Amino acid sequence: MNETLKKELQSTFNGVEIVDIHETRTAIIVPSVSVPVVLRKLKESGLNRLSLLSCVDWIGDGKFEIVYILTSYMQNDDEYTPNDEWHVFLKTKIPRDHASLKSAIDIFENAEPYEREIHELFGVHFDGHPRLTPLFLTQKYEVPPFRKDFDTRQYVKDTYDAIPMVED
Amino acid sequence: MTQVKETAKNEVQRELEMYFGPQHLGMVGNFSITLTVQGDRIVKAAANPGYLHRGFEKLMEYRTWIQNFPLVCRVNVVEPDHMEMIYSMAVEKLAGIEVPERGHYVRSIYLELARVGSHLFGLWAYANMLGFDTVAQWAMYHRDLILDLFEALTGGRVYHIYIWPGGVRRDFPKGFKDKIVSTLHQIGGCVPDYDDTFFKNRLFYDRAHGIGKLTAEKAQRLGATGQTLRATGMKYDIRKVEPYAAYDTVEWEVPTRTDGDAYSRIWVVRDEMIESVHMIFKLLEGMPEGPVFNRPPNPLRWNIPSGEAYVRCESSRGELGCYIVSDGGDKPYRVHFRTPSYPHGLTILEDVLVDASVADVGNTMISLYVVAPEIDR
Numbered sequence: 056m057n058e059t060l061k062k063e064l065q066s067t068f069n070g071v072e073i074v075d076i077h078e079t080r081t082a083i084i085v086p087s088v089s090v091p092v093v094l095r096k097l098k099e100s101g102l103n104r105l106s107l108l109s110c111v112d113w114i115g116d117g118k119f120e121i122v123y124i125l126t127s128y129m130q131n132d133d134e135y136t137p138n139d140e141w142h143v144f145l146k147t148k149i150p151r152d153h154a155s156l157k158s159a160i161d162i163f164e165n166a167e168p169y170e171r172e173i174h175e176l177f178g179v180h181f182d183g184h185p186r187l188t189p190l191f192l193t194q195k196y197e198v199p200p201f202r203k204d205f206d207t208r209q210y211v212k213d214t215y216d217a218i219p220m221v222e223d
Numbered sequence: 224m225t226q227v228k229e230t231a232k233n234e235v236q237r238e239l240e241m242y243f244g245p246q247h248l249g250m251v252g253n254f255s256i257t258l259t260v261q262g263d264r265i266v267k268a269a270a271n272p273g274y275l276h277r278g279f280e281k282l283m284e285y286r287t288w289i290q291n292f293p294l295v296c297r298v299n300v301v302e303p304d305h306m307e308m309i310y311s312m313a314v315e316k317l318a319g320i321e322v323p324e325r326g327h328y329v330r331s332i333y334l335e336l337a338r339v340g341s342h343l344f345g346l347w348a349y350a351n352m353l354g355f356d357t358v359a360q361w362a363m364y365h366r367d368l369i370l371d372l373f374e375a376l377t378g379g380r381v382y383h384i385y386i387w388p389g390g391v392r393r394d395f396p397k398g399f400k401d402k403i404v405s406t407l408h409q410i411g412g413c414v415p416d417y418d419d420t421f422f423k424n425r426l427f428y429d430r431a432h433g434i435g436k437l438t439a440e441k442a443q444r445l446g447a448t449g450q451t452l453r454a455t456g457m458k459y460d461i462r463k464v465e466p467y468a469a470y471d472t473v474e475w476e477v478p479t480r481t482d483g484d485a486y487s488r489i490w491v492v493r494d495e496m497i498e499s500v501h502m503i504f505k506l507l508e509g510m511p512e513g514p515v516f517n518r519p520p521n522p523l524r525w526n527i528p529s530g531e532a533y534v535r536c537e538s539s540r541g542e543l544g545c546y547i548v549s550d551g552g553d554k555p556y557r558v559h560f561r562t563p564s565y566p567h568g569l570t571i572l573e574d575v576l577v578d579a580s581v582a583d584v585g586n587t588m589i590s591l592y593v594v595a596p597e598i599d600r
Contacts, residue, residue: 076532106542107561168570191273201280
């Protein structure tokens with residue numbers, strides 16, 4: 056990772072932790088309140104593209120980890136630079152109960168469907184999102200279905216075993 | 224929605240809400256769009272995915288690393304091969320498995336064949352939608368020839384599970400190289416016919432020119448990749464940006480166009496198919512001898528060290544990524560696929576449909592190369 060950016064991030068924001076995962080992948084762990092400002096800072100410093108917004112349910116710690124995977128489009132129009140391979144995982148942990156986070160749509164417009172998906176499948180609320188309506192599912196579940204405490208096997212048993220066979 | 228607005232001619236035009244799909248002649252796949260229209264103009268479009276949501280990513284958390292393959296390749300029905308590749312790449316990254324050199328070549332050739340097959344399928348969908356039935360039938364026939372190749376190589380026509388962590392399941396059978404060359408020559412010989420009847424056809428030009436236009440700036444802002452981005456002039460291709468398999472061993476060009484409309488996108492697809500065929504010939508020539516598979520440990524007792532990875536490859540629709548987390552167990556802790564149709568079918572489609580005509584909805588959607596199962600997962 057770019058050393059100057061590393062130092063700048065650590066000196067500007069409180070509680071920033073930077074870990075190099077692979078040669079071209081760096082994780083930046085920040086408290087949830089600083090996500091928008093750090094995202095904006097990273098975007099200004101060249102990581103102009105949000106590849107993926109994901110969520111991991113660490114049920115043992117009672118936390119959701121929201122992961123913003125950022126990279127850049129090509130910096131030169133014709134030349135490929137090693138910098139184009141570089142990805143940053145901006146991660147933040149939020150409590151599982153009443154999970155909520157500020158929406159990133161004003162920084163990366165394409166975050167909209169991803170946030171909608173995470174809201175639906177994990178039950179994380181994104182403040183400032185214009186339409187947190189269902190994306191994939193047709194019914195409401197007591198426990199959002201992608202959480203670790205949603206028992207898929209039990210759900211299948213309850214739903215499909217309850218369908219009676221056709222009588223002769 | 225029965226708001227009444229006055230037009231310039233003082234005619235009263237109502238705003239109506241209209242459901243386009245999933246049962247609609249202009250809709251390909253399990254997808255629907257809710258359109259707010261005023262006369263023939265679209266005021267607002269809202270995409271409704273979910274008709275094929277199978278919760279694969281959740282189901283994968285209940286299956287071992289290898290048991291997940293049949294699920295993975297069903298994420299994108301049209302081109303399962305890149306799904307196998309991305310999942311294998313992710314597992315290899317986490318487990319630290321190397322692929323033999325010949326394995327990389329075989330993978331590249333296999334993936335390029337898959338790209339040509341997938342593009343021909345896309346061409347079928349597009350030509351069929353616009354009423355060019357002859358071209359559609361040709362494309363379907365030529366795709367079938369590629370499927371014959373896959374059948375000879377893997378035993379399966381559509382779903383192959385040929386790529387495994389550590390390489391590919393088996394080497395090319397005897398005489399397979401010649402089979403690839405003759406099939407590709409047969410398909411390549413028809414390019415002038417395709418050009419005359421479709422790509423350079425005035426009727427097609429008039430129908431596709433200016434449809435679903437995107438500027439380079441907007442395409443980037445909304446997260447476009449693949450043809451959608453390359454049709455706006457940017458040479459962004461993961462095979463060049465972050466080379467994997469054997470793509471950095473041969474010389475090849477990234478085709479681009481500058482108009483950013485449906486016509487440009489389909490031309491990028493056409494040029495890409497031709498480039499893929501040339502690339503396959505070069506790869507076949509430079510292919511080294513040796514093993515193709517580094518056998519991974521016993522799949523029933525395979526624990527992968529805890530960690531996380533994000534890998535990506537260029538599928539025939541754009542950037543396909545996989546974010547994978549392992550907690551050190553024999554099953555993935557979390558898998559999340561970044562599929563190219565997700566931004567194309569949700570963010571971009573909703574944006575470019577505004578102010579379009581109702582007759583152009585299917586046209587725009589297919590030109591963006593949206594495959595619904597990939598969005599739903």
